[in-house]
Amino acid sequence: MPKRILKLWISALLLLSSTPLFAAELFFDHQNNSWSKAGNPVSEEAYRGEIKNEVPHGTGTGTLPDGTLFVGIFKDGQPDGMGILNLPDGSRFVGPVRNYQISGDGTIKFPNGSMYVGQFKNSEPWGQGTLVQSDGEKYEGQFVDGLFEGQGIYQWNDGRKYKGTFQKGQPQGEGNFLFPDGRSYQGQVNKEQFNGEGVLKWPDGREYSGNFVNDQLDGIGSYQWPDGRTYYGNFKKNKLEGRGIYRWPDGKRYEGELNDGIPHGNGAFFFANGEKYVGDFRYGREDGEGSYTWADGRKYAGEFRNGQLNGKGSYSWPDGALYTGEFRNGIKQGKGVYTFADGTRYIGEIKENQPHGRGNFSFKNGREYTGDVSEGVMNGNGTLTFADTRKFTGSFKDGKIDGDGVLIWPDGKKYTGQFSESIPDGAGTLAWPDGRIYTGEFNKGVVEGRGQLTWSNGKKIIGNFKKGLIHGQGEMNHADGRKYIGNFLTGKKHGKGTFSWPDGRLYMGEFVNDFFQGEGTYIWPNKDRYQGNFIKGIPQGKGTYIHTDGIKFEGVFRDGLPWRGEEFASNGRQIRRYAFGRTVE
Structure with missing residues (x-):
């Protein structure tokens, strides 16, 4: 028991022990406003104890019709001093009483077990005092008119503790809350609730500093997590709601609107690697119109859905390349326009x-x-x-x-025809404006292989070609009926071959650069023939000329004419001799 309460009880007991029993019994007559020895204790104020001048004075016991009982010191007919006051509701007060009114320092016990020790005024706790509730809750501090008012400390039986300002019996104003779970609050309070500016700390290291409404984080404030995350901005009903700035310890940062603690609405997200998104968010994901910038300089501006590039937008590269068009699930898909860094432009499907x-x-x-x-x-x-x-x-x-x-x-x-590596290669047909047409094989863009070349006038070459020219075995048909069958070299008759004329002439033998050259046989329409050497299409050198009538010249020709040799009849008889192009006897 506190020393203050003990002293009050000792004083009251001493008073009672020194009071003479039934020294006198008086009743207060309200009609005459006086004390008398006759009266009704049920309906009138009664007194037993010491008297002076026929009025209560000294130590005594007074009772009121409502059941109020005071045992203590009386002066001039009224309680005035230390004593014990029992009230009709069962409360008992020990301390100074005046005219049945509690005043000064004292102790009162209530029928529910609660007890107050402290200052009183007008029968109400008033001033400094301590109230211990029957359920164990305790208040220590200032009172006004029976209510907590001013500075005080309140401890709840659930372990909560408040130290601060009270108004009209409730925590109101500036104060400090301590909770059994380790939380603490310092700031403005209204009726046991956080209201106004304050700081709330959690035992795990979290901390909020800002505005509160009815115990909830509401308004502008800052929130810190033990892992280094921070948030500054709007709160609503304990949630990060409205505009704010959210920072992560790795350098990430979000600035913008939030819903239930996640980005929702318009905002900007800055990544630790230098990337950035500015635009619409929906439940923590990029959703709506926005722009995304990569650390390497790439940039996208357009539509997003579920955190991915979705819809129409524009994508640019630091080298100047640009894509404008449709996106699906984070990739370019649909229809669009590509402009490449080298100036190439593409329009179409992606x-x-x-x-x-x-x-x-x-x-x-x-x-x-x-x-x-x-x-x-x-x-x-x-x-x-x-x-x-x-x-x-x-x-x-x-x-x-x-x-x-x-x-x-x-x-x-x-x-x-056929192409390979962007050039004609394989089987094909090449037609020239002048009417020439080649049909056959090509090799790496060049007429090469087996084919046929025709002219508008009817000329035709059939055979093997190399680098655009007839080469090797082939056949050449002229428009006038001339025909060559034989070997070619780089477009010219070269090697062994046969050349025929429509008039019946025929050459069989060797060619060089389109000329009869070398050994060959030339037959005229009348069946005359020359067999021997040719140079540039003319008989030159050793040869034999045989007429249809059997006459034969054997010898050397020069510029197509006999130069030196002998001429024989069909029966083998020598007819004449030639020397230097002339006949000799």
Whole structure:
């Protein structure tokens, strides 16, 4: 028991022990406003104890019709001093009493077991005091008119403790809360609740500093986590709600609107690696209109969905490349326009970040392509127009002309056939504006292999070609009926062959650079023949000329004429001799 309470009880007991029993019994007559020895104790104020001048004075016991009982010191007919006051509700007060009113320092016990020790005024706790509730809760501090008012400390039986300002019996104003779970609060309070500016700390290291409404984080404030995260901004009903700045210990930062603690609305997210997103958020993900910038300088501006590039947007690279078009699940997909760093431009279908499907390429070198595209390059069927206005329509593979197609030159030349590595290769037909047509094999863009070359006038060459010229075995048919069958070298008759004329003439033998040269046989329509050496198409050197009538010359020819030799009749008889181109006897 506190010393203060013990002293009050000792004083009261001493008073009672010194009071003479029934020294006098008086009743207060309210009609005459006086004390008398006769009266009704049930309906009138009664007194037993010491008297002076016929009024209570000294130690005694007074009772009121409502059951109030006072044992203590009386003066001039009224309680005035130390004593014990029992109230009708069962409360008992020990301390100074005046005219049945409690005043000064004292102790009161309530019928529910609660007890107050401290200052009183007008029968109410008033001033400094301590109240211990029947349930164990305790208040120590200032009172006004029976209520907690001013500075005080309140301890709840659940372990809570408040130290601070009270108003009208409730925590109100500036104060400090301590909780059994280790939390602490310092700030403004209203009716046991955090209201206004304050600081709330958790035992795990979390801390909030800012505005509160009815015990909840509400308004502007800052929040710190033990792992280093921080938030400054709006709160609503204990949630990060509204605009704010959220920082992570690794350097990440979010500035913008939040809903239930996650980005929602308009904001900006700055990543630790230097990347940045500015735009709309939905439940923590990029969703809506926004822009994303990568650390290496790449940038996207457009639509987002579920944290990914989705919808229409524009994607740029630091080297100047640009894509504008559709996106799906974070990748370029759909239809769009690619402008590459080298100036190449693509318009068409996109799949998995690359031109794919039907589209159009405009190359920096002036070429234009329209057709199928696969994995970013020309693949499939399409049309390619070159800067010099050449035009190809056909098959492409891995960005090059490959397969069957048609190539047309600005001068009208046209190739139809197979291609490889963007050049004619394989079987094909090449037509010139002058009417020439070659049909056959090509090798790396050159007429080479087995083929046929025809002219508009009917001339025709059939055989093997090399580097665009007839080479090897072949056949040449002239428009006038002349015909050559034999060997060619780089476009010219060379080697063994046969040349015939429509009039019946025939040459069989060796050729050099389109001329009869070397050993050969020349037959005239009348069946005359020459067998021997030729130089540049003329009999030159050793040879034999045989007439149809059997006459034969054997010897040396010069410039197509006999130069030296002998001429024989059909029966073998020598007819004449030649020397230096003249006959001699």
